[in-house]
Amino acid sequence: MDIYHIWCDLKPGIRDTTFTEAADAYLKQLVQTGSLQQYRITRRKLGLGIPELGEFHLMLEFEGLAQLDEAFTTVASRDEPVESFHHSVNSLVSSIKFALYRDFPDSVRLTGEEKF
Numbered sequence: 397m398d399i400y401h402i403w404c405d406l407k408p409g410i411r412d413t414t415f416t417e418a419a420d421a422y423l424k425q426l427v428q429t430g431s432l433q434q435y436r437i438t439r440r441k442l443g444l445g446i447p448e449l450g451e452f453h454l455m456l457e458f459e460g461l462a463q464l465d466e467a468f469t470t471v472a473s474r475d476e477p478v479e480s481f482h483h484s485v486n487s488l489v490s491s492i493k494f495a496l497y498r499d500f501p502d503s504v505r506l507t508g509e510e511k512f
């Protein structure tokens with residue numbers, strides 16, 4: 397599983413529930429089209445965490461890089477309805493940071509007994 401991480405803060409005056417409702421609707425759309433397996437929306441608790449990463453953390457899970465590329469292609473098309481969902485989330489956030497991680501060890505990892 398490849399996990400695309402997004403950390404962000406909200407723009408001043410944006411309600412937390414406005415953001416989470418918009419993000420949930422957007423990500424559900426990607427799940428329904430098969431471009432995304434599953435996702436989580438989390439928020440820093442009790443002020444604990446690295447401030448530079450932002451208050452909100454979204455984790456988007458993909459079966460592999462092909463599915464991730466499909467999601468990027470879908471969003472980059474700027475076609476409806478995904479463009480409206482994307483804009484409704486993007487317009488609410490600031491200080492966005494991204495990272496891509498994978499489950500480890502994964503199915504492509506050699507066991508160590510193979511000769512190199």
